[in-house]
Amino acid sequence: MKKIKSLIAILPLLILLFSACGKVDTYTPPNSGIFGKVVDAQTGLPLESRSPNGGSIRLLQQDPKYPSPGPIDIILQAKTNYNAELLFAGTYKVVPRDGPFQYFGDTVKAVLPPNGKTQVDFKVDPYYRIAASVVDSTFTYTITAPTSNTSKMQEIIFLVGKSPILDESVSSNTTGMYINLWKKSVSGVADNTILGISGTYNIGWVTTHLPKGEYYFRVGARTSVARYNYSPVIKATVH
Template identity: 45%
Template sequence: MRTIKLILALPVVALLYIGCSKDHNYDNYDAPNSGISGKLIDAETGDSLELRLNAGTVRYRQIDARYPAPVDYDIPLRSNGSFSATNMFAGTYTFVPRDGAFKYPDVNPVNVELRPNEIASVNFKVIPYYRISASINSNASAAANNVTFTYTINKSAANTTDILQEVIFMVGKYARLDETVSGERSQAGLINNWIVTPRATATTTPPILPADPVAGFTGVQRTFTIPLWADTGLPPGTYYFRVGVRTVAVGRYNYSKVIKATIN
């Protein structure tokens, strides 16, 4: 009887082996082998954007009749406006940039066909709310307490509604510099940044027109001197500096390029 039971069990074991064998993946999808990469470009100047890491996304969804309720996913933006995603399934997708300190004039998502074993390339033309140029004085000295930003904020031609809310000045030890990553300001553990609100005051240089403080603040070269270098907790040396601006409507900053300067 034991011999008969063993013989009857053998076909069952064989079927289980075949069903689990790696060579018989009849019920599995192919692994994702496609992807996308690209960049957000200033539509008016052709330059790369100056953003904070992850401060904005490219949103996508797959278009497939088998899935009538597709789910949205986001690809985070790098600080230069570039983005990439791999391990995606081949197919048709829509992509649209969003949630950053920029306008996307086209509004409509872009349809992209992702092919197996290929990385598609797509660039988006967007318009930053503001563009900032900045520099640090060459004779900057910790002892003289004269570390000064010279900067100009320009409003993009397409920005007709978003109002400038604040300007932020930053200094830090590393080239990655934004309002969340600055230096080691000793007072109350604050990071090394200083915020200026555009408004008409007696100390504004040059004076802002009281009737239109934002219009008076942009398009004009201005200066800002760090009030007391000793408060930064940083000894004389080489550091990184940056200027950022934020609009009323969007809680994201546009930035100048990072400036490397030596403080004597």
């Protein structure tokens, strides 16, 4: 009899518990996305950069319920394209930032649909455009700049490696280490004696302590206010 009374006493609690478990969760997980590219406004080509730390795309959601939204930053890839998924559907302001370029446009309004992706591309001015070639271990390079770049050039760097992933973050010019980065300070040199003029630089292969053979090469340049712009990666043989 006591067991029956106990079961009767807890029966309402069991009914309440199972009712709660039977409720449908109405939360919709994020299922939207955005993708695109950042290109040189003059050439229409992707910029030569690095990733990460080669710039980002910033999203700010526009929703009256959230008047001060936190920014969402999407990393630009080395060829200045980007892609992000698992975002909430809605309206966003989108802008490129913090890269080796200047953007003179307005923020772009982008509507991200449920279960879909929106493409947003940007045209920017890189600080520098760099063309380069390599014969043996000697670079020949030309650096140009758009008229919008009024910043002074600070440094030119020369890179070599076994991998085509080449930027200042994976290179070293520290004595005693695998040396594959050489710096040329030009902060005290007038830009008009550098820009548009073909230059050469020999790295002195013996300083690398590497065997001769096939390697990848790259030239970079930066101002005091921006990250490095790069030449395309070059594959060449050291004889």
